[in-house]
Amino acid sequence: MVGIRAQQKEKTRRQLIDAALTQLSAERSFSSLSLREVAKEAGLAPTSFYRHFTDMDELGLTLVDEAGLTLRQLMRQARQRIENGGSVITTSVVTFMEFIEDNGNIFRLLLRERSGTSAAFRAAVSREVRYFTMELCDYLQHANQLDAEVAYLQANAAVTIVFSAGSDALDVDKKERQQLADRTVGQLRIIAKGAHDFSLRKKKLAKTKE
Amino acid sequence: MVGIRAQQKEKTRRQLIDAALTQLSAERSFSSLSLREVAKEAGLAPTSFYRHFTDMDELGLTLVDEAGLTLRQLMRQARQRIENGGSVITTSVVTFMEFIEDNGNIFRLLLRERSGTSAAFRAAVSREVRYFTMELCDYLQHANQLDAEVAYLQANAAVTIVFSAGSDALDVDKKERQQLADRTVGQLRIIAKGAHDFSLRKKKLAKTKE
DNA sequence: GAAAACAGTGTACACTTGTACACTGAAATT
DNA sequence: AATTTCAGTGTACAAGTGTACACTGTTTTC
Structure with missing residues (x-):
């Protein structure tokens, strides 16, 4: 009780x-x-x-945790939408941009504390972002049969690009935000294409050695 | 006088x-x-x-200008080293990592004010980064014969990736910094490969229309 | 050489900050 | 029913903030 x-x-x-x-x-x-x-x-x-x-730092770390939670909800939502069909990349970017619009301040918190003055804050944000990256890495590896190392490079690059676009999106109007989304989709496609090629090349190389 | x-x-x-x-x-x-x-x-x-x-903001904007200047020196240095032979991507990343090591605080200033609370600061940093991106875009377009739009996507993605790696590099020791550099090189290669393919595809498509 | 301009000083003031400490009244424990 | 616990209060204080204002001494201008 x-x-x-x-x-x-x-x-x-x-x-x-x-x-x-x-x-x-x-x-x-x-x-x-x-x-x-x-x-x-x-x-x-x-x-x-x-x-x-005990002090503002403790409250701040709690907020970062909250933000991490929100980020995971975002991931779940994106996955669900993807299951219902449509391009993986486009759906993900659109979902993320909606998130930015609805949770601008939470996202700002993550962005700012990522390069903030408290090592503990930086570590906390870094942890959340890493989790995000690893989830994507897993997905890429299984869904696209990618080489593990290449999958990680792609996942990390994709998260970086999307977060950066999110950061830019905070400062612009709806029309520019759409352009930003289009740009991001294009970039993710380029990365996916490059990663696919590298992965193939690497697997072939491994086979020749057998 | x-x-x-x-x-x-x-x-x-x-x-x-x-x-x-x-x-x-x-x-x-x-x-x-x-x-x-x-x-x-x-x-x-x-x-x-x-x-x-007149106030601290004015001093801050002056600092951002200084940082922009340093960034341009960095660009010049990288270009010079590239002329003396060696991989473009590797040379650029190594040069950038050296910059981070020597000018950590200036780079931190840019990172922090990029997502800071002053619109004027954000605009100033954004301007410097854009300049950086455009220079790279020009280079890619001419050196690699890329389609203009694809070149921009690549340049923007590359700058984002490198800046993000620089941000991560600030918090780690020399050994991890090397791993970070390797990762970044790998990612830039993936992006370059993907961009190359997309550019080719686009140019072929344009020719069919003739 | 007299007058004006102006970089740098020192004092003063009104605010805001974190937090120590002693308190109150309701909930929990005995 | 008596006692203890504890979330929330109010006061108080030292420390730090930006900046207004009147000043000084040297450089510049006339």
Whole structure:
């Protein structure tokens, strides 16, 4: 049985997390948020913050975890859409661009903390991105029968390209965002083609040795 | 004739710029620098800062310009080395990795402000990166006889991949940095191969129409 | 040589920041 | 029913922030 007290505490903790997310924007990064601001937005006295997090860093890491979660939901959604037919590449890019539109601030958080001043933050983001990459790597290896090494190179390149496009998409209007999506699809196709060729060449080379 | 006063002023301005650059590090971003800190590091009274910049943003934009300049020097150096023989891709990546090692903080500045909270900063960085991309695009188009559109896709993808690798390189030791360089070379080769194929296909398609 | 311009200084002020500490009242435990 | 636990409060303080303003001494201009 979970007590009424623990329940209330969880709710308040959630309020702090949401307050921080609400305040994130193009003009406001997490590191520019103060403990007092977050507490105020959550409707709490500044010192109440400490009942839930030891400092802003701890809250920040929690946010990165949340962002990672959202990223995984995105992956699932893309996979589901792909199962229902359509080009893998196009469907993935479209799904990702929708994600950017709906979760701009969460994506911004990841982008910023990826090159931020806290090693712990950088590691946390890096972990989430790596997970994303590995999932794709697995898929490429099995669906396209790619050589393992080549599959990794492709997966890593694809994730990098898509994230970078997402970053660019944050700053532009809907029309330009469409162009960005088209460009990204083109680039992913180029990479897929190149990876396919390299993989074939490598497998042939391995056979000659037998 | 440039007066002794203007000369001194330029020197002090330089001191402010250098003071800011000195204070940048993995743990310290430009936005976390205060006007007073920079002035102190430069050996000036806080209020003297205003004789040279209206606020920290103006100093920051100056730094981004400096970084752009360094980036162009990097490009020139890479081109020169390529003329002296060796693989274009390998030479470029090696040169870039050396740049990261020597100018980590300048590169960090670009990375961070690229997704920072100031629209002006983002635009400034974006401009420098675009310049970089366009140079590469020109080169690809002429050296490899690529279709213009495909050349752009390749150039943009290549720059994205290399910058991202540079970002990763900042956080790792020399040995891992070498692995990173190898990975990047492999990815650029894949992209080059894919772009080549797409360009050929496109040109053939255009000929059938004649 | 007198007057003006101006880079750099020092003081002062209003704000914001994180957090230590003592408190309250309701929930949980005994 | 008495006691303990603990989420949330309010006050207080030292430290740091940007910047307005009046100043000084040297360089430049006239």
